[in-house]
Amino acid sequence: MAEVSLIKSILTCKCPRCRKGRVFKHKNPYHRKFGQIEEKCSVCNFVYEMEQGFWYGAMYFSYAFGVLISIPIVILLLLKTDLEIFQITGVIFCVLVVLSPILFRYSRSAWLHVFVWHDKNLPEKNSD
Numbered sequence: 105m106a107e108v109s110l111i112k113s114i115l116t117c118k119c120p121r122c123r124k125g126r127v128f129k130h131k132n133p134y135h136r137k138f139g140q141i142e143e144k145c146s147v148c149n150f151v152y153e154m155e156q157g158f159w160y161g162a163m164y165f166s167y168a169f170g171v172l173i174s175i176p177i178v179i180l181l182l183l184k185t186d187l188e189i190f191q192i193t194g195v196i197f198c199v200l201v202v203l204s205p206i207l208f209r210y211s212r213s214a215w216l217h218v219f220v221w222h223d224k225n226l227p228e229k230n231s232d
């Protein structure tokens with residue numbers, strides 16, 4: 105079976121260690137309980153919350169993703185429309201509110217992948 109890339113693992117919110125198990129309980133990011141995380145990976149039994157407060161650092165990723173989304177929208181709206189800056193701020197606010205469940209998931213997935221590396225030998229360990 106082909107190895108899953110790091111980017112695909114982050115975008116599909118898979119376990120960083122085996123890149124197969126799900127991190128979130130619900131696949132739909134707009135589910136009512138979109139933020140619920142599995143306690144451990146169903147494939148390799150990796151515990152996702154390594155310590156209390158582990159997820160606080162994911163806020164920095166969420167902020168960075170929000171900025172990366174906002175800057176092109178601001179530039180596009182400034183160049184192509186006659187909107188004032190406070191109106192553009194309102195547009196950015198609405199866009200970020202709509203995208204917040206997705207940003208939440210991707211920021212947590214990226215944060216988890218920073219600290220946990222893929223174990224290429226994991227399938228061999230499990231087959232013994």
